[in-house]
Amino acid sequence: MLVTRKEDFSASHVCRNPALEPEENREIYGEDANPHGHGHNYRLEVTLEGVPDEVTGMVYDLKALKDLIRSQIIEPFDHRFLNYEVPPFDRVVPTAENVAREIWRRLESRLDGARARLHSVRLYETEDLWVDYFGERP
């Protein structure tokens, strides 16, 4: 069974590789490389997979999941400039793909040992562009 919690945060970013010249960054990232950055109202969907507990009927305590996402992701990301204020985006380009991976990494480490496992992280950069990250399966 899959259980999904939705949250959102607003943040700015610049998609650029600091090792490249501005023209090269514009060639690769287009307008997303505008040097002063731009912002999005990101929407996040975190999906866990598991079996409902026979006693509680829950795959995972959704209040605990809400608190986890808010403390690990929303609080540090919301109303921030990702490149300047949220590691590792000082050195990792904050594309939607990389932001989704970082969200996964932060959540997965806190879910170790839980009955449910992290199934996917979906991140909407805009309402017309989103990524689904399913982790690196062993």
Place this chain on the structure above:
Amino acid sequence: MTRLTRRYRFAASHRLHAPDLSDAENRALYGKCNHPYGHGHDYLVEVSLLGPVDGHGRVASREALDRLVARSFLDEFRNANLNLDVAEFARLVPTTENVAAVIERRLTASWRSAFPEPWPVLERVRLLETKRNAVEHMAPATAETGHSIREELTTHEK
């Protein structure tokens, strides 16, 4: 493994009328969708790609995908009468299912011109005719291999 999805919009008109059936059979089968002058929709089409994240932090360049989508179907379908302006629908009934399949075939046919490397691959096309109706059409590579494409990706990313 990462899926990238980009949503596009186009307004188009169409009429559902099967050339091999009688007028009465078409009316009974398609109801309002068979009205003689056709009708229109604001279609939403979601194109999903699968692949590893590249050195630029992306499954695929958004611009490359946009250009491929524009030239393979979007420029032609936008503000068109599907039955009269799109060759496939001269005989093929432009149901949501058939439109999604035509979009996928056109994307697949032109895929390597935009994405010559093994990754990303086209995973699926999802087409929403209205807010209430959606069709999801898997690309052949994904349909044939099913979940094994995910195993390939996991191996590739190691």
